[in-house]
Amino acid sequence: MARNDLQGTLDLLVLKTLSQMGELHGYGIVLHIQRASEELLTVEEGSLYPALHRMEMSGWIRAEWKVTDTNRKAKYYRLTLAGQKELRKAEESFEQLVQGIRAILRYA
């Protein structure tokens, strides 16, 4: 059984965002998810940073302080090799979750 909790979903969103966008700071991740999901999904700041920190500790992402276009110092996150592996796993388990939920919804 795959790991199908909500935390896993947030991880998936963050990992996918980073794999698509390369390097982003926390605020950028929030904006990207909002924009890419066509305003359907909003990531709460209160959950994002603990998740980022946990993923950094697990070695899935790596952080670096950089200067933004508007000349602010911000912490930029990037996917590691372990993170790419984790992303594939998360995508698979998400597919399973969606299939499972769909099957239940269709069950008449």
Place this chain on the structure above:
Amino acid sequence: MSVFRRLVNTFSRSKLHQEIDAEIQAHVEMRIADNIAAGMSPEEARRNALIRFGSRVVMRERVTAADAATALDAVWRDLRYAARQLQRSPAFTTTALLTLILGIGANVVVFSAVNALVLRPLDVPEPTGLYNVVQKTPGYDNQSYPDYLDFQSKNSTFSDMAAYRIQSAGLSTKDAAYKCWYYRVSGNYFDMLGVRPEHGRLFHASEEHGPNSAPYIVLSHDFWRRHFNSDPGVLGTTVDVNKHPFTVIGVVPAAFHGADLFLWPDFWMPMVDSPDDESANFLSFRGMHNIWILGKLKPDVTPAQATDNLNAIARELARQNPDDDGLCARLVKPGLMGDMFGDPARSFLAGIMLLAFLVLLAACANLASLFAARTADRSRELAIRLAIGSSRWQVLRQLLAEAVLLSVLGGALGTLFSTNLLNALTHWQPFPEFPVHVTVSPDPKVYSVALLLSIGSGVLWGLVPMRQIWTTDSAQVMKSGGAGTIVFRRFTLRDLLLGIQITLCTLLVTSSFVALRGMQRSLHAPLGFQPEGVLLAETDLHMGGHSDASIMQIRKRMLEEVSRLPGVTSVGIIDETPLGTGGSRTAVYRMGTTDFRMSNSTFGAKYFSISPGYLQAAGTRLLGGRDFTWHDDAKAPNVAIVNETFAHAMFGNTSPLGLRFALGEKFSYEIVGVVENGKYDSLTETPSAAVFFPLEQNPDSDTSLVVRSPLPEAEIVPEVRRRLAQIDPSLPFVFHSWPDALAFVLFPARAATATLGVMGLLAAMLAVTGVFGMAMYSVSKRMKEFGIRVALGAQAAQLLRAALGRPLLLLFSGSAAGLLLGVMASQLLAQIVYQATPRDPLVLAGVVITMALLGFLATWIPAERSLHVHPARLLREE
């Protein structure tokens, strides 16, 4: 996964917090900028951005929690929880702490002694590569001065070689006189050891130009402080050593006390100087073995290469000089006077260290069974914790935290107590007449060993319940409502541990009884003299500046004056008393020997010089022939009195009276008397040959007045002192009763007995608490069963058998095994303690009674409890 990063994070939380704050701050600012761009007022934009985060502090905590939960914070939480758990059961905590304090404390004390006497290098500035170069036989391992000069000049393996010997002398200033112990050392001694003067200067090899060329002395820091009030003005002044003038040129630093770990001499003097006539002789005689050689190896030379090198020189010397026949060189670790003290002290310490370690092991066994019982009691709690999702590893870690916390606490307290004890030991001077004490105060090495032992023992007994946790089936435990199902049928690890502990305890109790009996017997051993009721007054006549010629006159006057005192039954003089610290040995030859080299001798014999009347005063039985008279003087033919062993070894069963033996080409002696055998060097020695010469035919300045009197010591000492002072007021005397003077030879046995006694006591305490804990636990767990048994009509005896069968069985088998081991260990003990044998009904009975008493003590309360089972009340409680 970056464990390192986590560690860093945990230790630098504030830095981590700052980083999180900065990151959130950046986020908020970007949001505000976007909000304003989207048309919000600055006020509103800011409010909106902040609201999204909620409380900044909570946010920060949540971020840190993401890793802190798995980092060292968890360990801290475990420890806090452990502390709370321990507070909740004070009985367990107190028992465990006491056990640990005793176990670890004992180890710290013993290890400090090992550290001080074996591990720590010499207290000299440059201790590396130093070795004593000694002769073949331990105990007679001194070298001679001319041989030293040859070894020093001809070797190619040592960067330098110094010589020293310890002597006593009277040092007098204008105002006072002191009896001192001092080192006579070769000129290069200080330079080789790297010693710098604290005040003034030291002497050097370049100042030695033959006998009496450097009349200087260097004071020890302590002597300078005590007797010269640390006055630098003493430098350059002249003091008298044995009435010969010497100039004080310097003071050494407080920490320096020479190359022996336990001797603290008062001053140092160049070896070429002689404060008396006798001691100049040794500088030129190869046959006089009375110095220690200390060599410093060249950097790349191994001890084996150096030994080969020196022995090649020794063989060459032996070929050239008959006196060097059999000369050889061995390298031994310095600090304990060669092998004489070194070997016994080292093996004794190793034995005691082993015992202390075994005691700690017993303590751990004890704690392990206590802890296992406690874990069993808490099995419900543990089952709940497992059921709500904590991993087995987490539960184990929790228990381990409790064990290690207790051990470290116990270790710290134990170390604290032993530090006090060790500081007292450091200041203890076991023999008032010798400058002997050992610095055993703990150093960082001791503290780290204490910490290591604490953590190690904590882990050791904390891991014992591991299997219990691994096999816990939470559902089963919760259903059956407690620890009722813990196995009591088959033998467990706990039983084995307890059995080992009882064995160990019996072993120690047996050894201490054997040692105690040996001690008691040695006080009544046939010494060859009767020390009870004898007062000794010892001096060296050279200290009074007397020449060899006047010595006999003085001695005769002493004997006359003292014998006239009321209450004195007999009085005599011997140069050095048997079983004292000195005395010499000589090679003995049959008549007709022409080549007097060592290897041609018949045997070696201890020799003494005695006055007429000594034998009577000392209580040595004359078995045949006559005592000496004052007519056996320097002009009369040479005569001797020998002991039984001497007579038997030389002449077999024929009476030796009137027969002769030789000590050298011109020295032959007629035997005029035979005395009983005695002990001369140690209480444990086998009977050895001894010969006595008349004082006047073998002059020596050492003088021990042997005064036999039924009067108490306090009455006779002032009288004797007054009479002797009338003869020569400047002569320093040391007074003590003969039994007191034997303290030195009795010391090893006393030390062994005391240590074994203390260890035995510790082990006994541990065994009692161990058996008690086990019996108590088994009884309390089976109260309900007993209640039912009583209700069904069980008798007291049946109950007792059920309650105490297991502990008593362990007690019996453990004691039997321990007794057996004790009997075997006594053979080792026999080397230290006089006639240590377990084949002694008193010892065996003592051990059996002790163990029975211990068993009784340990099982009394549990038995009592099991007999007072009240079935109705017990069943109601359920």
